[in-house]
Amino acid sequence: MKDAKRSAARPVPLDIDAIIDDPGTRIIVCCGAGGVGKTTTAAALGLRAAERGRCAVVLTVDPARRLAQSMGLTELDNTPRLVSRHEGGGQLYAMMLDMKRTFDEIIEAHADPERARQILSNPFYQSLSSSFSGTQEYMAMEKLGQLRRSDEWDLIVVDTPPSRSALDFLDAPERLGRFLDGRFIRLLTAPAKAGGRSAFKLLNAGFGLVAGAMTKLLGAQVLKDLQTFVSALDAVFGGFRQRAELTYKLLQAPGTAFVVVAAPERDAMREASYFVERLAEERMPLAGLVVNRVHDAPANGLSAARSAAAAEDLESRGEHELTAAVLRLHTGRMQLVAREHREQEHFVSAHPTVPVVQVRAMSEDVHDLAGLRQIGELLASA
Amino acid sequence: MESRDTDWDGVRLHVVTGKGGTGKTTVAAALALALAAGGRKVLLVEVEGRQGIAQIFDLPPLPYEERKIAVAPSGGDVYALSVDPEEAMLDYLEMFYGMRRAGRALTKMGVVDFATTVAPGFRDVLVTGKTTEAVRRRGKNGKRVYDAVVLDAPPTGRITRFLNVTQEVAGLARVGPIKNHSDLVSGVVKSPETAVHFVTLLEEMPVQETLDGIAELREAGLPAGGVFINMVRESQLPRTALDKAVKGGFDVTELALGLKAAGLADGADADAVAEALAGEVVEYAHRAVLEHEEREALSEAALPRYELPLLADGVDLAGLYELAESIRTQGAA
Numbered sequence: 007m008k009d010a011k012r013s014a015a016r017p018v019p020l021d022i023d024a025i026i027d028d029p030g031t032r033i034i035v036c037c038g039a040g041g042v043g044k045t046t047t048a049a050a051l052g053l054r055a056a057e058r059g060r061c062a063v064v065l066t067v068d069p070a071r072r073l074a075q076s077m078g079l080t081e082l083d084n085t086p087r088l089v090s091r092h093e094g095g096g097q098l099y100a101m102m103l104d105m106k107r108t109f110d111e112i113i114e115a116h117a118d119p120e121r122a123r124q125i126l127s128n129p130f131y132q133s134l135s136s137s138f139s140g141t142q143e144y145m146a147m148e149k150l151g152q153l154r155r156s157d158e159w160d161l162i163v164v165d166t167p168p169s170r171s172a173l174d175f176l177d178a179p180e181r182l183g184r185f186l187d188g189r190f191i192r193l194l195t196a197p198a199k200a201g202g203r204s205a206f207k208l209l210n211a212g213f214g215l216v217a218g219a220m221t222k223l224l225g226a227q228v229l230k231d232l233q234t235f236v237s238a239l240d241a242v243f244g245g246f247r248q249r250a251e252l253t254y255k256l257l258q259a260p261g262t263a264f265v266v267v268a269a270p271e272r273d274a275m276r277e278a279s280y281f282v283e284r285l286a287e288e289r290m291p292l293a294g295l296v297v298n299r300v301h302d303a304p305a306n307g308l309s310a311a312r313s314a315a316a317a318e319d320l321e322s323r324g325e326h327e328l329t330a331a332v333l334r335l336h337t338g339r340m341q342l343v344a345r346e347h348r349e350q351e352h353f354v355s356a357h358p359t360v361p362v363v364q365v366r367a368m369s370e371d372v373h374d375l376a377g378l379r380q381i382g383e384l385l386a387s388a
Numbered sequence: 389m390e391s392r393d394t395d396w397d398g399v400r401l402h403v404v405t406g407k408g409g410t411g412k413t414t415v416a417a418a419l420a421l422a423l424a425a426g427g428r429k430v431l432l433v434e435v436e437g438r439q440g441i442a443q444i445f446d447l448p449p450l451p452y453e454e455r456k457i458a459v460a461p462s463g464g465d466v467y468a469l470s471v472d473p474e475e476a477m478l479d480y481l482e483m484f485y486g487m488r489r490a491g492r493a494l495t496k497m498g499v500v501d502f503a504t505t506v507a508p509g510f511r512d513v514l515v516t517g518k519t520t521e522a523v524r525r526r527g528k529n530g531k532r533v534y535d536a537v538v539l540d541a542p543p544t545g546r547i548t549r550f551l552n553v554t555q556e557v558a559g560l561a562r563v564g565p566i567k568n569h570s571d572l573v574s575g576v577v578k579s580p581e582t583a584v585h586f587v588t589l590l591e592e593m594p595v596q597e598t599l600d601g602i603a604e605l606r607e608a609g610l611p612a613g614g615v616f617i618n619m620v621r622e623s624q625l626p627r628t629a630l631d632k633a634v635k636g637g638f639d640v641t642e643l644a645l646g647l648k649a650a651g652l653a654d655g656a657d658a659d660a661v662a663e664a665l666a667g668e669v670v671e672y673a674h675r676a677v678l679e680h681e682e683r684e685a686l687s688e689a690a691l692p693r694y695e696l697p698l699l700a701d702g703v704d705l706a707g708l709y710e711l712a713e714s715i716r717t718q719g720a721a
Contacts (some may be wrong), residue, residue, distance in 0.1 A: 228561045269409060308652065328646060375637060
């Protein structure tokens with residue numbers, strides 16, 4: 007009975023090496039809440055794969071400066087750069103996403119030069135292409151599609167943008183589709199289709215109200231800029247949509263493995279749960295969960311309660327101050343370990359079949375390839 | 389509002405930002421409780437639709453409506469509001485143009501979806517607009533409705549863009565209602581009535597991001613507030629013992645004697661437990677050295693700093709009040 011209970015709480019170990027060694031694995035997507043070490047995990051997976059003979063590229067979005075430096079990346083650059091070569095032909099490349107340039111390139115590829123110029127110089131386009139929310143998710147997926155189609159690397163490890171919600175990037179293609187199909191877009195593009203007459207003249211009575219509201223809300227000039235922008239974009243919409251759908255399908259394909267990254271904290275674990283459920287709904291292949299920054303206690307045979315009681319005893323007797331302070335420290339640590347364990351247990355009992363690997367907390371951030379290698383070893387040790 | 393001699397007297401809008409995972413929402417909530425203490429009325433605003441406030445206060449999801457969610461120590465009320473850009477737009481249309489119905493029609497047509505996709509600057513103006521409206525709002529007696537507003541803002545990497553609304557919409561709207569609205573928002577955000585606080589941990593990445601964020605904020609002419617160092621692990625271990633631990637000279641024999649004295653272990657067992665505990669001390673000592681470096685780095689920003697303890701049981705309601713108390717005793721509220 008006791009055993010059954012214990013095994014229910016113990017997750018299936020995540021076999022990272024089996025995933026990166028499988029030549030069928032072509033894309034690994036690292037996703038999870040902000041601040042849980044997604045980028046570090048992605049970089050460590052890329053390096054480990056390269057060391058095990060894969061030709062891997064790590065696509066990062068907005069990495070911390072020192073992590074970028076650890077892979078020799080110094081600026082936004084849309085071209086993968088060689089980081090290291092390894093025995094057995096393995097290679098590691100890395101790149102940082104340049105969102106605006108990626109967007110510009112799509113426009114240039116899909117519109118004739120005159121129309122491309124119109125779009126690129128429109129204030130709405132400039133706002134859209136350099137903003138941080140939404141566009142980044144879509145551009146990351148677009149770049150992933152490009153790298154995959156180029157077929158120059160046999161493994162792409164992608165780090166998802168630091169969204170407000172870990173799910174944002176999954177929604178990006180759909181949001182784009184909804185955006186393009188919206189009645190509002192059709193309203194704005196109407197004049198182009200009707201030979202330049204005002205959009206609002208074509209519309210039924212109800213729309214008069216909307217037109218008035220739009221003008222009041224946005225002002226006449228903004229509305230005009232917006233209309234110009236949407237009309238110019240109209241020509242490239244088809245291409246946009248098609249690419250978004252292709253990328254989405256790519257994510258559902260068997261060669262893709264989603265690695266959900268979390269820290270043993272309530273918010274991060276909750277986000278991980280949502281993500282696991284969402285991936286299942288979208289029929290996207292989940293490899294497992296990485297729990298970063300897990301603490302352990304070398305003296306875990308001494309419980310928090312006994313440790314605290316002993317510390318109190320020593321303190322009241324005024325003896326062995328050093329030991330009392332060490333016992334207090336240990337009590338805090340045991341409480342932390344217990345709390346982290348509880349946070350993970352919620353996840354495991356809700357998702358008992360999801361493979362999990364824990365990576366213990368490090369005292370220092372990763373500064374170099376040796377640090378990444380060490381994380382890689384921990385990732386593979388489940 | 390009578391002065392109560394805190395570091396932020398005269399500040400009515402407290403914007404709280406921080407890197408993901410630093411506990412930004414927790415600190416915002418504790419700050420709201422601390423500010424409300426002693427019979428004041430404070431509004432806690434959330435703008436990213438995450439329902440983080442509801443989770444911390446253990447409440448069902450918050451609607452787009454200011455409602456009382458907590459009573460502060462020695463009287464005082466905390467209200468909360470989850471701002472939804474769509475609803476904020478309807479408010480805006482109604483408030484300034486008396487057009488509620490037209491607003492509904494716009495929403496139905498996906499105009500808000502569209503506006504936030506094409507120009508996130510619009511979304512930010514709507515959201516900050518709603519927040520600054522609450523800051524400025526006066527009751528029938530002519531007094532401000534809220535003594536303070538605490539905004540649980542987007543993360544450090546986005547904060548300057550988020551608050552610098554005039555700049556963000558400048559390219560889109562040089563004249564017209566949006567421009568006027570953003571000027572109004574900007575008037576509040578850039579005034580001495582606003583302070584932007586940063587939440588960080590004593591770790592390299594969050595500290596670096598905080599310093600970058602402060603520099604960026606200052607460059608944009610936005611008012612930097614204080615730095616809240618969250619989840620600080622305290623210990624009574626003396627400096628000398630930590631120094632020895634770092635150098636590999638921690639006194640394990642003394643520790644083992646102490647364990648025996650406390651009746652925790654005997655003989656060889658005591659030595660083994662002492663060794664294991666010493667390992668924990670060495671690790672803690674190494675981290676303390678790094679944390680010291682991070683504290684030094686943060687001091688370069690020359691902003692008031694506050695330290696909030698790591699709560700052993702995680703943040704529950706009781707923990708939130710504990711943090712609020714700590715914020716008050718340190719003079720941040």
